[in-house]
Amino acid sequence: MEIDFFDETNVVQTKEKELVIKLLTFASQHLQLQEHAEMSVTIVTNERIQEINSEYRNKNVATDVISFALNDDSEDDFPINLESMGEDFPFNLGDIIISQEKTAEQAILYGHSFERELGFLALHGFLHLNGYDHMNPEDEKEMFDLQKEILDAYGLKRE
Template sequence: MKHQINIGFDTEVEDAPAVSDLIRTCAERVLASEQVPFDAEIDVTVVDAQTIRQMNAEYRDKDAVTDVLSFPMYAFLNGVPQEEPEPEPDSGCVMLGDMILCYTRAVEQAAQFGHSPARECGYLTTHSVLHLLGYDHERGEADTRLMRAKEEDNLSFLGLTRDEP
């Protein structure tokens, strides 16, 4: 499959090319591991804390800075489409949705959790793409376990394991 991961930066990020490569690698890995049977497209925007806080308030009624937001275009349930995804005429790809990532929050959380910013950014990307594919840790314990296992499997495959403190 030829997936299209479009990444834009609406904020200054040190070493943006490396961050962009990491996001693309993680997103493509999840799509491969889930055996998505069509060319998929995801739009990713890296934003600052103020922007993601405004979006979180507007779309989720939560007036707080968060780390990542996912906006799926199609209904999936644990990786299975619940409707027929339609390819975009111009790209031939199915637009799965948008991911909004707050890199400064990712760096803060990496320090808090005692692992690298790359691990945290990779985790948030993996988490968001799984949400776009209909996985949801807020649906119940079984769904939480399933999503967490898929996150860890993908991150381990990429070598983005939790660093020892």
């Protein structure tokens, strides 16, 4: 799994970046994704995520994480037959955008470390990229159970 990591805030430490990359690589193996999968994670300010949330989701508020799945079956997209591209062609899952400020705020609110909250948000976004959602109670239970299973198996439990 190839993960491009960008920190637009310049405050994320190397160990936090490595945590995200290792956790998402672990999660990709847990979900048995193909080896040539790739994606990006970008850390931004509250101001920037609010702009993105407003532009793409029509919600003019800062949020903690936003995922943009490349293959989400949106009616506005040009359909791509990823199976026809061959085994060596990279499978791009999409992009995850995380607010550094919301991560810090929520870590304090929930009483755990910045690293645990960052890992949680990155995994949450990753599951969205892989088709999981929480729009109804059944889907929410499936996604949140899987989220907890992966975080526990990785060793990033709630403190």
